[in-house]
Amino acid sequence: MKNIFKILILSVIVTFTSCVSDDDSRFQSDPTSGWVEFSGAETELTPFATTGSLSIPLDINVPIYENGFNITYSVEPVSGDFAAIELAAPGTLFIDPAISNRIQSIDLGFNPANITENVVFDVTITNADNGIGVGIDSVSNTTHRVTIFCTINTSVTGIYDANVVAEDLGLTNDNNAPFAFVTTLTPVEDGPENTSWTVSTGWGPNFVALLTGNGAFSGLFLYPGTLTLDPETKEVVYETDDEDLPGGEGFYDSCTDTFTIVLEQDLFTGDFTVTATFVGQ
Known part of the structure; x- marks a missing residue:
């Protein structure tokens, strides 16, 4: 009976240790480490004539970032007139420690009147400072494809x-x-x-x-x-x-x-x- 009791205790200890080890491997025993990635793989947008903005959500998988950190990203045209997109590449986004929301975004601007053909481009996270990783594995969304269709003219009449x-x-x-x-x-x-x-x-x-x-x-x-x-x-x-x-x-x-x-x-x-x-x- 004592042996059975010891085995049960040992089992609990092993299970607990395993959970801790998984967590350690994810954050490397450092609550300031972690990774960033896009929330999704692609966005398709048909803008109205009076709007000209797009936000691409980012997942901030970093437990603690007291001083904030920078995310660097690049933008690569795929097809269409990319000159209509009002964004310099590469760009930098500062993750403010005062904002506790774990979902931040890369914001793009464009003039809807200039979208006269479908525009396709890729936004790729290239770096995050302070030892923070870009993605965690091969399935992480580190590149986000954006398709902006021609503007809908809501003054159609x-x-x-x-x-x-x-x-x-x-x-x-x-x-x-x-x-x-x-x-x-x-x-x-x-x-x-x-x-x-x-x-x-x-x-x-x-x-x-x-x-x-x-x-x-x-x-x-x-x-x-x-x-x-x-x-x-x-x-x-x-x-x-x-x-x-x-x-x-x-x-x-x-x-x-x-x-x-x-x-x-x-x-x-x-x-x-x-x-x-x-x-x-």
Whole structure:
């Protein structure tokens, strides 16, 4: 019985020692040591016309830093016009000991008006002083990829050149000149981050008349609706209150100010969809 009791005590001691050893190996028996890394591996951003900033979160895995320390990082262009990014490289970030938050950030600035094409670049932590490590193992996020998509123009309003194709009917870009039209987008709400617009016509004022060959339908069945944009994915949804013209989905290219929407329809007996394209003037 005594031997069993001794074995149990020994087991507890070994377990405790193991935990202490793991902690020692991580911080090298020095509470001022540790490491820094990015909180994630990448950021994708579609800026609005009135905003021009991006913060990349950093994990500060250092128990004590009484005097603070510096983190040095570099920025490497990958594609696009990097000159639009207002940041000198390499840069230095001071981790203030007065700030106890273990999540700090590298802040980037840019002028949204200058983002006329998608810009991709990498931010890499190159050094941390006072013996603090950069990452702790091969899976640490020491490089962060940033993709800034073309700016969303939230002042989108006015006239858009538009056309439609219906491949199921043989109506293509090569023969659809009579179906070209203009449509008006009006913001649903005022504000710097408006992402919803009313649309005067989804497929043009004469689509039904031309498709049926009956001029009496000219100006009827305009397919008006509300267009809503998801700024994260650039996907759009077209909604209506008409069961025969139920709307559809598509995407927005902020670089060319172009909406492409696949519209469903139950107005005709034939089963087909119409792809509408709106291009800002």
